[in-house]
Amino acid sequence: VSEPYLDELDRALRERGAPRGVRARFVTEARDHLLEAKAEQRPLEFGDPDALAQQVVDELAAAGAKRAALVSAAALAPAAGVYALLLLLLGAAAGSPDIFSGRTDAVALPAALALVVAPQVSLAAGALALLRVLRRRRSSVLPRAEVRVLVRRASTALAFGAATIGSLALYGYEYQAGLAWWWRDIAYTTSAALALPLAAAAVAVRRTARLRAATPGDAGDLFVDLPEARLVARDPWRLCLVFAGAVAVVTFGAGALAGAADEGLRNAVAEAVAVVVAFAALGRFLGLRN
Amino acid sequence: MRAERLKGNLELLLLATIAAEPAHGYRIVELLRERSAGAFDLAEGTVYPALYRLERAGLLASRWSKAEGRRRRTYRLTRRGQAALSAERREWDLFVRAVGRVAAAAEPA
Numbered sequence: 001v002s003e004p005y006l007d008e009l010d011r012a013l014r015e016r017g018a019p020r021g022v023r024a025r026f027v028t029e030a031r032d033h034l035l036e037a038k039a040e041q042r043p044l045e046f047g048d049p050d051a052l053a054q055q056v057v058d059e060l061a062a063a064g065a066k067r068a069a070l071v072s073a074a075a076l077a078p079a080a081g082v083y084a085l086l087l088l089l090l091g092a093a094a095g096s097p098d099i100f101s102g103r104t105d106a107v108a109l110p111a112a113l114a115l116v117v118a119p120q121v122s123l124a125a126g127a128l129a130l131l132r133v134l135r136r137r138r139s140s141v142l143p144r145a146e147v148r149v150l151v152r153r154a155s156t157a158l159a160f161g162a163a164t165i166g167s168l169a170l171y172g173y174e175y176q177a178g179l180a181w182w183w184r185d186i187a188y189t190t191s192a193a194l195a196l197p198l199a200a201a202a203v204a205v206r207r208t209a210r211l212r213a214a215t216p217g218d219a220g221d222l223f224v225d226l227p228e229a230r231l232v233a234r235d236p237w238r239l240c241l242v243f244a245g246a247v248a249v250v251t252f253g254a255g256a257l258a259g260a261a262d263e264g265l266r267n268a269v270a271e272a273v274a275v276v277v278a279f280a281a282l283g284r285f286l287g288l289r290n
Numbered sequence: 291m292r293a294e295r296l297k298g299n300l301e302l303l304l305l306a307t308i309a310a311e312p313a314h315g316y317r318i319v320e321l322l323r324e325r326s327a328g329a330f331d332l333a334e335g336t337v338y339p340a341l342y343r344l345e346r347a348g349l350l351a352s353r354w355s356k357a358e359g360r361r362r363r364t365y366r367l368t369r370r371g372q373a374a375l376s377a378e379r380r381e382w383d384l385f386v387r388a389v390g391r392v393a394a395a396a397e398p399a
Binding site: 026037 | 314315316319333334335336338339342343346357358360361362363
């Protein structure tokens with residue numbers, strides 16, 4: 001049997017980031033195949049090692065990217081639940097402390113800001129990753145650009161999810177004087193516990209990021225995820241502005257209903273600006289616009 | 291036969307080949323060649339990525355065994371694979387009949 005050929009196959013798989021288990025399995029099966037052909041004295045064309053390795057890796061990358069999005073969502077779901085629960089309990093834990101009452105403003109203020117912004121970015125990136133998986137559920141191979149977008153969305157969702165639970169614990173520490181002890185304890189304990197599934201999901205995402213897919217094609221934009229949105233606006237930037245406007249209206253409405261129209265207006269403007277800024281900063285990175 | 295045409299139908303061919311009996315990669319290629327009377331001649335290594343894909347989709351299951359002192363992976367159809375094969379067969383029959391009708395209509399009388 002041609003050991004140099006098998007070495008070539010192993011090298012081609014390794015260079016493209018195929019995990020050790022996949023490499024070992026393919027090379028073992030190829031060896032068995034070649035030995036069978038040799039025993040029957042039958043000439044065969046097994047295939048170009050680089051082309052075969054690329055085929056394996058392209059399919060692994062597509063499946064891995066979809067799995068990474070699903071695993072990230074599964075890891076983030078309990079974090080979202082804990083976040084929502086702690087926000088609800090904040091009222092019972094002596095209400096929201098004054099924002100300038102933290103131990104150190106330089107730490108407390110970013111923690112409080114992250115507590116508002118990070119979960120929204122995490123939710124948006126995670127939801128977009130799931131939407132893309134849904135749209136591509138029947139595709140066994142995805143363009144390299146699309147694999148990259150899925151990996152970026154999953155890793156962004158995880159990173160901002162981690163920032164959310166980190167800022168929960170930090171918020172509890174910084175504003176401890178104004179918070180009930182049990183709220184702080186829940187924040188510390190759950191933050192530590194939730195870090196584990198997030199880290200496990202990050203490993204899965206990183207494993208996929210190592211695969212060097214090579215299928216040509218582009219990743220498309222927001223309209224691949226939400227084709228129906230074309231009814232609202234024809235380009236991603238316009239859609240972003242419409243969405244920011246809708247978020248502002250809902251936020252203001254919620255404030256007005258709660259009898260705090262002034263605060264509602266401030267929050268509405270802040271939310272709309274945050275949507276536009278996030279779209280400008282992350283839109284291309286997350287494959288929302290070309 | 292054009293490689294692209296074969297590639298497009300490789301999943302159906304593999305499921306149908308393995309449906310009769312569990313088989314390892316080399317045997318699968320052999321059966322494909324025999325049953326197609328040599329029409330399906332492909333770079334044999336391309337069968338493996340397709341087998342991995344079908345296994346990931348839950349249509350095949352596989353396990354290692356020993357044969358002539360070396361390790362060998364044997365594939366078998368799962369229940370889901372049997373259902374997928376039936377569905378693929380029905381779709382293929384419809385396709386062949388439809389293409390046949392269109393092609394026959396184009397023949398000079």
